Amino acid sequence: MTNTTAAVSNTADTVALTPKLVQQQGQRLLVDGLDWLQGHWLQILIAIGVATLIVLALAALKGWGKRYCDRQPVVTGWSGVLGRAIAKTSTFFMVMIAAKLVVGYADAPVAVNSTVNFFFTIAAVFQAAIWAREVILGLVEARTTSERHSSEALGSAMGIIRLLVTFALFAIALIVVLDNLGVNVTGLVAGLGVGGIAIGLAAQGIFADLFAALSIIFDKPFRRGDSINYDQTSGNIEAIGLKSTRIRSFQGEERIISNKQLLDKEIQNNTRRDHRRAKFAIGVIYQTAPEVCERIPGILKEIVEAHDRVFVRAGFLGFGASSLDFEVEFDSPGADFPAFYDGRTAIGIAILKRLNAEKIEIAYPTQTTFTAAPDGTLVMPYAQVQPVHEVDPRRGASGEHA
Known part of the structure; x- marks a missing residue:
């Protein structure tokens, strides 16, 4: 009953x-x-x-x-x-x-x-x-x-972003409405979850690059027009898309790399440098007097400051195989590579002129070989030359009169 x-x-x-x-x-x-x-x-x-x-x-x-x-x-x-x-x-x-x-x-x-x-x-x-x-x-x-690159990248991504956001929010709204009306939404939630997982697995590569593109837009590691280095590649950013980024290398070719792979690498943004640093290693011959060697760091500093560059340091580096080695470091303000390149060239030539004027010889690779006699003394690398006597033309080679 x-x-x-x-x-x-x-x-x-x-x-x-x-x-x-x-x-x-x-x-x-x-x-x-x-x-x-x-x-x-x-x-x-x-x-x-x-x-x-x-x-x-x-x-x-x-x-x-x-x-x-x-x-x-x-x-x-x-x-x-x-x-x-x-x-x-x-x-x-x-x-x-x-x-x-x-x-x-x-x-x-x-x-x-x-x-x-x-x-x-x-x-x-x-x-x-x-x-x-x-x-x-x-x-x-x-x-x-x-951001300068945003209008292009965001314009391409906004349609997909709007679709994903709208779908997610209105799906949640529908579930909330049905739940408030007393409808059992457990099956609907499970179906949406399974469907979302299936779509995510099927398009995980596309979504990975899409989210990487959004990460570039929000985090701003670089933007269109920036000069960057990664791995063995250097170039300028030409376009940031949903799937890939296009880079014009300094050799002229266009390189295309997926957004996810690019963000997985260490990227050097040269456009955001506050300075560029140059370093010269200079070797002088071992016959240079110690008093002259003491003056070399000061000479290098004068040359750098005369060319409106920021002097960092200069000093003795070490005893090389065939030279006494010195080093100078200086900074070129800003990220302009042509200005840095021209300034480095001018300072290098000025160093060469100054050392020539000071009679300081720049060393080049040399090697001397010594031969030892059985008793341990050094043997000269050339035979001894016998003294040459002047011959009287009235006498023969034996010294007798003709």
Whole structure:
């Protein structure tokens, strides 16, 4: 008997939604609404007046948001982000706020209250999703507006970004609405999760490069036009795309590398240098007097400072195989490579001229070989030359007169 009762109860709880049932509910709503209007007309008028003021205030705020976006089409800060979100406020949401206030103040019947709550829930959840989408997209644009490469890279990525953000937010909104309406959303959530995993595995390479492109846009390790080094490659950034970055090497060819692979490498951004450092190693012969060697660091410093470069250090480096080695380091301000190159050339030639003027000989690789005699003494590398005597032409080679 108990099982039969439970079965009847479950059958009653799961009544099918038929046109007749909808008609009956509509008639009930109409009758309850008319009774409510007759019994609470004063409270309803007051609530409608307050609700109208609220709707007008929200409409004025929405109009301000639209005007702000028209004046500043490019989002640059939080004010632009909020203005963009406010401009997307729907009229349906404003009306449902007013209706919610009316039924709450005027003690509406259950049928009217349930209907208003149903539509208000839908309007509020989806309006929150729209606001969240506009805030996220606005922050993306505001984050990258000041960068020269952003318009190109972000313009290519914005369509995919908008699609992904919209899908995620509205899927969450749909689940929240269904859950508030009493629908079991466990299966829907599981289906969305499995589908998302399948899509992610199928397109993991594309998504990896896409997120790497977004990382380049947000983190800004480089931008279009920058000169960079990575591995054995040096060149200028020509374009940053969704899948790859194009680099024009200094040898002239265009190199294309995926965004993920590029970010996995150590990148040197030469454009953001505050200086370039040059170093010269100079070797002088071992026959140079110690007093002259003591003057060499000062000579090198004078030459560097005379060419408007930042002197770092100069000094004795070590005893080389065939030279006394000195070193000088100096900085060229800024990242301009041609200016650095020309300055380094001028200083190198000036060092050569100064050493020649000071009679300081620059060493070149030399090697001397000594041969030892059996007794340990050194044997000269050439034979001894016998002295040559002048021969009297009146005598022969033997010294006798002809």
